[in-house]
Amino acid sequence: MDGTGSAQLIIAELRSGSRRALSKCLSLIESTRAEDRALAYEILEHCSSHTDGSWRIGCTGPPGVGKSTFIERIGMELLARGRRVAVLAVDPSSRRTGGSILGDKVRMPLLSTQSEAFVRPSPSKAMLGGAAPSTRDAIVICEAAGFDTIIIETVGVGQSETDVADLVDMFILLALANSGDDVQGIKRGIMEVADAVVITKSDVDESSVNRSAAILTGALRFMPQAEQDWSVPVMKCSSLTGQGADVVLQSIESFFGASRAERRVGRRRHQRGEWFDRALSAEIIARLTDVDAFRFECERMRHQCVSGLVAPSLAVHRLLGRVNITIKQESP
Amino acid sequence: MDGTGSAQLIIAELRSGSRRALSKCLSLIESTRAEDRALAYEILEHCSSHTDGSWRIGCTGPPGVGKSTFIERIGMELLARGRRVAVLAVDPSSRRTGGSILGDKVRMPLLSTQSEAFVRPSPSKAMLGGAAPSTRDAIVICEAAGFDTIIIETVGVGQSETDVADLVDMFILLALANSGDDVQGIKRGIMEVADAVVITKSDVDESSVNRSAAILTGALRFMPQAEQDWSVPVMKCSSLTGQGADVVLQSIESFFGASRAERRVGRRRHQRGEWFDRALSAEIIARLTDVDAFRFECERMRHQCVSGLVAPSLAVHRLLGRVNITIKQESP
Numbered sequence: 215m216d217g218t219g220s221a222q223l224i225i226a227e228l229r230s231g232s233r234r235a236l237s238k239c240l241s242l243i244e245s246t247r248a249e250d251r252a253l254a255y256e257i258l259e260h261c262s263s264h265t266d267g268s269w270r271i272g273c274t275g276p277p278g279v280g281k282s283t284f285i286e287r288i289g290m291e292l293l294a295r296g297r298r299v300a301v302l303a304v305d306p307s308s309r310r311t312g313g314s315i316l317g318d319k320v321r322m323p324l325l326s327t328q329s330e331a332f333v334r335p336s337p338s339k340a341m342l343g344g345a346a347p348s349t350r351d352a353i354v355i356c357e358a359a360g361f362d363t364i365i366i367e368t369v370g371v372g373q374s375e376t377d378v379a380d381l382v383d384m385f386i387l388l389a390l391a392n393s394g395d396d397v398q399g400i401k402r403g404i405m406e407v408a409d410a411v412v413i414t415k416s417d418v419d420e421s422s423v424n425r426s427a428a429i430l431t432g433a434l435r436f437m438p439q440a441e442q443d444w445s446v447p448v449m450k451c452s453s454l455t456g457q458g459a460d461v462v463l464q465s466i467e468s469f470f471g472a473s474r475a476e477r478r479v480g481r482r483r484h485q486r487g488e489w490f491d492r493a494l495s496a497e498i499i500a501r502l503t504d505v506d507a508f509r510f511e512c513e514r515m516r517h518q519c520v521s522g523l524v525a526p527s528l529a530v531h532r533l534l535g536r537v538n539i540t541i542k543q544e545s546p
Numbered sequence: 547m548d549g550t551g552s553a554q555l556i557i558a559e560l561r562s563g564s565r566r567a568l569s570k571c572l573s574l575i576e577s578t579r580a581e582d583r584a585l586a587y588e589i590l591e592h593c594s595s596h597t598d599g600s601w602r603i604g605c606t607g608p609p610g611v612g613k614s615t616f617i618e619r620i621g622m623e624l625l626a627r628g629r630r631v632a633v634l635a636v637d638p639s640s641r642r643t644g645g646s647i648l649g650d651k652v653r654m655p656l657l658s659t660q661s662e663a664f665v666r667p668s669p670s671k672a673m674l675g676g677a678a679p680s681t682r683d684a685i686v687i688c689e690a691a692g693f694d695t696i697i698i699e700t701v702g703v704g705q706s707e708t709d710v711a712d713l714v715d716m717f718i719l720l721a722l723a724n725s726g727d728d729v730q731g732i733k734r735g736i737m738e739v740a741d742a743v744v745i746t747k748s749d750v751d752e753s754s755v756n757r758s759a760a761i762l763t764g765a766l767r768f769m770p771q772a773e774q775d776w777s778v779p780v781m782k783c784s785s786l787t788g789q790g791a792d793v794v795l796q797s798i799e800s801f802f803g804a805s806r807a808e809r810r811v812g813r814r815r816h817q818r819g820e821w822f823d824r825a826l827s828a829e830i831i832a833r834l835t836d837v838d839a840f841r842f843e844c845e846r847m848r849h850q851c852v853s854g855l856v857a858p859s860l861a862v863h864r865l866l867g868r869v870n871i872t873i874k875q876e877s878p
Binding site: 251255258259261265266350351354406432433482483486487489490491492493494495497498499501502505507508512515516519520521522524525526527528529530531533534536537538539540541542 | 583587590591593597598682683686738764765814815818819821822823824825826827829830831833834837839840844847848851852853854856857858859860861862863865866868869870871872873874
C-alpha cells in the first residue's frame with residue numbers, strides 16, 4: 215500500500231474519533247519494524263500542532279499503592295467535568311501480549327468502557343536514553359485524537375518515575391501510610407519532582423495516614439519545590455469510598471488554572487528540548503547497536519570499564535575508532 | 547616526536563612524581579586537538595589500574611559558602627594524616643588562561659604550596675552528556691601520579707553538582723545558615739545525593755547555624771538516603787577557626803572505613819558503567835556536531851522542537867536521515 219495514502223487515511227480516522235485508528239497509531243509508534251516507523255513518522259508529521267491546552271498528568275507510586283484504582287477514580291471525575299481522558303501506562307516489565315491488554319481492561323473496568331475515555335498500556339522499551347521514548351509520541355497521538363487529558367501511569371521500577379515527570383505537566387506521587395515512623399517505598403528523587411502527593415487507601419488506618427501526611431508535609435517544607443509558584447499539597451484519598459477525591463480534583467484544576475498558563479508553556483518548551491537531546495542520543499546508539507559486531511564490542515568494552523580494566527573515555531575512543539560517520543549534504 | 551615514545555616518557559615522569567608531567571597530562575586530557583587526544587589516550591592506557599583504595603571526595607555548595615577555604619582546611623588535615631591530596635575544580639565558567647591558574651593558587655594559598663598536595667582547576671567543557679567529562683580522566687591521572695585523595699570542587703552552576711556526585715565516592719554538600727526559616731541556596735536533587743552535609747562559617751551566627759542544622763537533619767530523616775548503611779551526618783565547621791574540622795575528618799574516615807569497602811567498590815563499578823554510557827553518547831554527538839552542516843541543522847531542528855512545531859522523535863528521524871553510519875569489521 216502507498217505509505218502517504220495510508221497515513222492520511224489513518225489520520226482522518228484518528229481525528230474522527232476512531233478507536234481502531236488510535237490503537238493502530240499507538241502500535242505503529244511502538245513498533246520496531248522500519249515500515250511501521252516510516253508510517254508512524256508520517257502520521258506524527260500531521261499531529262504536531264499546538265496542544266498547550268491539554269492536561270498531561272503523571273502518576274507514580276510503589277507497588278500496591280493503588281495507582282490503577284486511583285486513576286480510575288480521578289479519571290471518572292474528570293470525565294464528569296467534561297474532559298476526555300486517555301490513560302497510557304509505562305510498564306518496563308510488560309510484554310505486548312493479548313494478556314497485557316486484557317489485564318489493563320480488568321484493572322480499570324469503569325474507565326475503559328466509557329466513550330470519552332481510552333485506556334491503554336504502552337510498553338516501555340529498554341533503551342539507552344531513558345524509559346518509554348514512545349510514550350512521548352503516544353501523548354501527541356492521543357491529543358491529535360481529541361483527548362485533552364492524558365494520564366501517564368508508571369510502575370515503580372528503576373528510574374522510570376523521574377523520567378515520567380519529564381513527560382507531563384503535573385506529576386502526582388501516590389504514597390502509602392505506614393504503621394512505623396516512615397512512609398512506604400518512596401524512591402530517591404521522587405519527592406523533589408512531585409507536584410502533588412496523595413496518600414491512598416486513606417480509609418484503612420486513619421491515624422497512620424494522618425501521621426504520614428504530617429511527615430511528608432514536613433519533609434516537603436524543607437525541600438526545594440518543583441515549581442516556584444506552586445506549593446506541593448499533601449492530600450489523602452480513598453479510591454474505595456471516594457473520600458478525598460474532590461480535594462485532589464480541585465488541586466489538579468488549580469494547577470492547570472489560567473494564572474499558571476505561562477509557566478506551563480515554559481515547562482513544556484524545556485521538556486521538548488530535553489526530549490530532543492535524549493531522542494538524538496538514543497537513536498544514534500540504537501542505530502549503532504543494531505549492528506551485531508558493534509553491539510558485541512560495545513558490551514565487551516563496557517564490561518571492561520565496569521571491571522576497572524580500562525578508563526571509560528579510552529574504551530569509547532577504541533570502540534568509536536571503528537565507526538565511520540558521514541553526513542549527506544542534501545537529502546534527496 | 548614519536549607518540550608512543552613520548553607517552554612512555556610522560557608516564558615515567560608522572561609516576562616519579564613530576565608536577566610538570568602531571569600538569570602536562572591534565573592539559574592533554576582537556577585538549578580538543580587530535581594529536582593531544584591521541585597522546586592522552588595512550589597515557590590513559592597505562593594509567594587504568596586498580597585504584598579502589600583511593601578516596602574521591604566531591605564538594606559542592608552555593609556561591610559564597612566557602613568551598614575553597616573548606617577544601618584548604620580539610621586538605622591540610624588530610625595531609626597531616628599522611629594522605630596525598632589532589633584538588634580538581636569543575637568550573638563551567640572558567641577559561642583556560644594563566645589567570646585561572648593564578649586565581650586558583652590565590653584561592654588555596656596553603657594547600658597549593660604543599661609538597662604532597664596538588665591544586666588545579668579543570669575547566670568543564672559544555673558538552674551534551676554532562677559536565678566535565680575530562681574530570682573523570684583527570685581523576686585517573688592524579689591517582690596514577692600517586693595521589694590517594696582526590697577532591698573535586700564544583701561551582702554552583704546548573705546541573706553540574708549532581709553530575710559530580712557520580713564522579714566521587716563521597717559527596718559533601720556545603721550549606722550556609724540563613725537568618726530565616728530556611729537554608730540558603732540548596733539546589734533541587736542535591737540533598738538526596740549528599741553523603742554528608744556541612745554548615746560552613748559556623749563561627750558567624752551560632753543560633754542560626756544550629757537552627758539550620760536542625761532543619762537539615764529533619765529534612766534528611768524523611769529523605770531516602772544515598773547509601774543504605776550510612777546515615778548522612780549534618781556537621782558544623784568554621785574554616786576560619788578550624789572548629790568542627792575534626793568532626794568532618796572523622797566522618798570522612800568513617801565513610802572510607804574498612805567495613806564499607808565492599809559497598810564503595812560496588813558504587814565505583816556502577817559509576818564506571820554510567821561513565822561509559824555517557825561518554826559514548828557524548829562522543830558520538832560531538833563527532834556529529836563537529837560537522838558544521840550537521841550542527842546547524844541540529845540546532846534548527848531542536849529549535850523547531852522547542853517551539854512545538856515538530857515532535858522530537860520526528861525531528862531526530864529527519865536529522866539522522868542524512869547521517870550515514872558504517873562500522874569497519876576490523877581496525878587496521
